[in-house]
Amino acid sequence: MNNQEYIEAVKLLNKWAYHYYVLDDPIMTDEGYDKLYHEVLEYEENHKEEVLKDSPTQRVGDIVSDGFTKEKHISRMWSLEDIFNEDDLDKWLTKTYKLDSRISFYCEPKYDGASLDLVYENGELIKGITRGDGVEGELITQNVKTIRSIPLTIEHKGLIEIRGEVVIFKDEFEKINEERLKKGEALFANPRNAAAGSLRQLDPSITAARNLVFLPYGLGENELPEKLLHDKMEYIYSLGFRKPPVSAVCKNKDDIQEIYKEMVANRDSYSMMLDGMVIKVDEISSQIDMGYTVKVPRWAVAYKFPAVEKITTVKDILLQVGRTGAVTPVAVVEPTDIEGVVVERATLHNFDEITRKDIRLGDKVIILRSGDVIPKIIKVLEHERTGNEVEVHRPTECPVCGSELLQEDVLIKCQNLECNARVVNSIIYFASKPCLNIDGLGNKIVEQLFNEHLVKSVLDLFSLTKEQLLELEGFKEKKAQNLLDAIANAKGSELWRFINSLGIEHIGEVASKMIAAKFGLKFLEIHKEDLLEIDGIGEEMAESFLEFLRVNEETIKELLEVIEPLEPELREEAHENPFKAKTVVLTGTMSESRGAIKEMLENLGAKVSGSVSKKTDFVIYGEDAGSKYDKAVSLGVATLTEDEMREMV
Numbered sequence: 129m130n131n132q133e134y135i136e137a138v139k140l141l142n143k144w145a146y147h148y149y150v151l152d153d154p155i156m157t158d159e160g161y162d163k164l165y166h167e168v169l170e171y172e173e174n175h176k177e178e179v180l181k182d183s184p185t186q187r188v189g190d191i192v193s194d195g196f197t198k199e200k201h202i203s204r205m206w207s208l209e210d211i212f213n214e215d216d217l218d219k220w221l222t223k224t225y226k227l228d229s230r231i232s233f234y235c236e237p238k239y240d241g242a243s244l245d246l247v248y249e250n251g252e253l254i255k256g257i258t259r260g261d262g263v264e265g266e267l268i269t270q271n272v273k274t275i276r277s278i279p280l281t282i283e284h285k286g287l288i289e290i291r292g293e294v295v296i297f298k299d300e301f302e303k304i305n306e307e308r309l310k311k312g313e314a315l316f317a318n319p320r321n322a323a324a325g326s327l328r329q330l331d332p333s334i335t336a337a338r339n340l341v342f343l344p345y346g347l348g349e350n351e352l353p354e355k356l357l358h359d360k361m362e363y364i365y366s367l368g369f370r371k372p373p374v375s376a377v378c379k380n381k382d383d384i385q386e387i388y389k390e391m392v393a394n395r396d397s398y399s400m401m402l403d404g405m406v407i408k409v410d411e412i413s414s415q416i417d418m419g420y421t422v423k424v425p426r427w428a429v430a431y432k433f434p435a436v437e438k439i440t441t442v443k444d445i446l447l448q449v450g451r452t453g454a455v456t457p458v459a460v461v462e463p464t465d466i467e468g469v470v471v472e473r474a475t476l477h478n479f480d481e482i483t484r485k486d487i488r489l490g491d492k493v494i495i496l497r498s499g500d501v502i503p504k505i506i507k508v509l510e511h512e513r514t515g516n517e518v519e520v521h522r523p524t525e526c527p528v529c530g531s532e533l534l535q536e537d538v539l540i541k542c543q544n545l546e547c548n549a550r551v552v553n554s555i556i557y558f559a560s561k562p563c564l565n566i567d568g569l570g571n572k573i574v575e576q577l578f579n580e581h582l583v584k585s586v587l588d589l590f591s592l593t594k595e596q597l598l599e600l601e602g603f604k605e606k607k608a609q610n611l612l613d614a615i616a617n618a619k620g621s622e623l624w625r626f627i628n629s630l631g632i633e634h635i636g637e638v639a640s641k642m643i644a645a646k647f648g649l650k651f652l653e654i655h656k657e658d659l660l661e662i663d664g665i666g667e668e669m670a671e672s673f674l675e676f677l678r679v680n681e682e683t684i685k686e687l688l689e690v691i692e693p694l695e696p697e698l699r700e701e702a703h704e705n706p707f708k709a710k711t712v713v714l715t716g717t718m719s720e721s722r723g724a725i726k727e728m729l730e731n732l733g734a735k736v737s738g739s740v741s742k743k744t745d746f747v748i749y750g751e752d753a754g755s756k757y758d759k760a761v762s763l764g765v766a767t768l769t770e771d772e773m774r775e776m777v
């Protein structure tokens with residue numbers, strides 16, 4: 129890097145940071161940003177006299193945007209130095225031990241969200257401020273008050289700044305994006321941007337709707353007496369803040385490596401996105417001695433996890449026709465390694481998504497793979513375009529059967545019931561895990577059976593013979609027998625599996641279970657009113673279910689004869705009693721297990737719920753009843769001891 133390149137690099141980093149911090153819509157991966165950042169850092173170390181004042185190494189990144197009032201932090205907020213591997217860790221430890229050799233470490237997750245400073249005085253939350261440039265941030269108290277994991281009052285009376293990260297849990301993020309997809313709104317790129325964007329809304333009601341979560345990780349101004357950081361944090365948790373899902377006090381490097389590996393291995397199982405682990409010196413007096421650089425504390429470091437976002441190129445867009453006829457585009461991308469898995473495809477949800485993101489063949493894009501979910505394209509790098517990229521057009525004909533496609537809101541559908549793709553996919557669905565769970569009947573075999581004209585519908589599966597199978601390529605005695613056994617095994621499956629396997633639109637596993645439990649094998653004879661009686665089944669679902677039964681009655685009857693699903697035990701209509709049709713909550717230790725008492729009450733026709741609300745009719749409590757009992761009292765809900773309950777029945 130020469131001086132000219134250095135100046136350019138600083139400009140580029142600042143541009144990326146603007147999109148990241150201010151617009152909450154990054155145009156570079158963290159990995160790409162970090163790489164250039166470290167090149168800049170290295171250049172600066174060798175050319176100290178050339179360091180630019182606006183270099184991102186010289187200041188905390190966030191920029192305070194207009195629209196909010198600026199507010200100073202009582203004590204400064206900082207960024208973190210980052211390290212990426214064991215070598216880096218060794219270097220960091222050597223450097224840190226030189227400052228003080230008698231230290232231990234507190235390790236906790238590095239949450240991927242937005243930082244927030246909370247100021248409490250006289251036990252009351254008085255301010256919420258974003259990190260900003262570390263000295264001053266945006267005053268967002270009204271938004272912060274909508275976050276339920278932030279207590280509005282705490283028992284601690286002194287002036288205290290509690291710092292932490294605001295995040296959106298992964299499942300909530302998926303939910304928000306699903307809803308946005310349905311409404312045709314732009315999707316959030318990742319949970320971090322969703323959290324940061326939701327926190328910095330000018331309208332607090334938008335923030336309130338997003339289910340943000342606050343996780344404390346440290347303190348600013350405070351007069352807490354504890355000498356160790358982790359003791360201070362325990363005190364903070366005891367004030368009503370959330371604990372980290374994992375944390376550890378470490379004596380040495382081995383301990384640090386062990387907890388790091390554990391966090392990386394369990395990364396997908398945590399509710400929130402983590403992008404690393406933060407290692408902090410546990411002794412507060414040592415922290416004070418070590419102090420800060422212009423940007424980061426010398427007593428802490430972020431040990432980053434392998435990146436889950438990478439840059440790749442779109443090579444092709446395939447069209448998949450599902451069992452309902454919905455045509456979904458799938459991107460074929462240049463194979464890219466993400467955490468040891470080679471990614472070759474990415475979902476695109478629908479064509480609106482392609483149009484909105486303006487994805488073209490040949491585009492450089494950012495893909496995200498986290499957990500088991502299918503990788504997705506989150507962004508096109510428009511500034512990387514060469515002009516040779518090719519636009520993608522909405523299809524008008526089914527790529528499989530050629531019939532005209534129906535454009536239904538954001539969905540594009542093949543309407544041909546006999547379209548090969550629809551038939552094959554409904555057979556695959558029929559055999560899948562949450563349905564009849566037929567082992568060995570995966571995509572490839574179903575396609576083979578279909579192409580060889582052995583199976584044209586699910587019913588045909590049950591008349592397959594060994595002779596037929598043995599004629600197929602790849603089938604020997606054992607494989608053929610296993611498949612026939614697996615198909616035979618599907619006979620006598622639970623009824624809810626049978627209902628689910630029909631693949632009725634809007635009727636998934638949960639609805640199938642409810643329908644099976646309520647109506648048993650009589651489900652063919654029910655009316656709309658009967659269905660609507662079930663909590664959780666609405667108009668659209670009921671209509672879809674009944675319409676499907678009407679059209680496919682014959683086939684369903686034939687299938688019932690072949691499969692003979694197992695009817696669940698139906699609960700008899702309960703006799704009249706004080707708990708019939710009442711909502712009941714159990715709490716505390718009882719004379720029998722909670723499960724047994726729950727069953728007894730359910731047999732009496734009660735609905736047993738896990739949480740107390742105004743709609744609760746009774747809270748029945750045993751010994752050591754806690755917050756549920758208190759809540760019942762405060763809401764004026766009737767409370768009964770176990771004995772009182774038993775006397776009433």
Ligand SMILES: NC(=O)c1ccc[n+]([C@@H]2O[C@H](COP(=O)([O-])OP(=O)(O)OC[C@H]3O[C@@H](n4cnc5c(N)ncnc54)[C@H](O)[C@@H]3O)[C@@H](O)[C@H]2O)c1
Pocket residue numbers: 144145148149154155156157158159161162188189206207208210236237238239240241242243244259292293345346406430
């Ligand atoms: N993609 C882009 O274009 C782009 C642009 C700018 C920055 N970035 C990303 O942001 C990083 C730099 O941002 P930064 O300066 O905010 O630093 P950082 O986000 O890497 O680390 C500091 C922050 O981590 C957060 N944090 C989470 N858990 C924590 C814990 N347990 N203890 C302490 N802090 C915790 C805090 O909010 C703290 O302010 C870069 O490394 C890069 O990954 C990306």
Ligand SMILES: [Zn+2]
Pocket residue numbers: 449526527528529530531542543544547548549
């Ligand atoms: Zn078709």
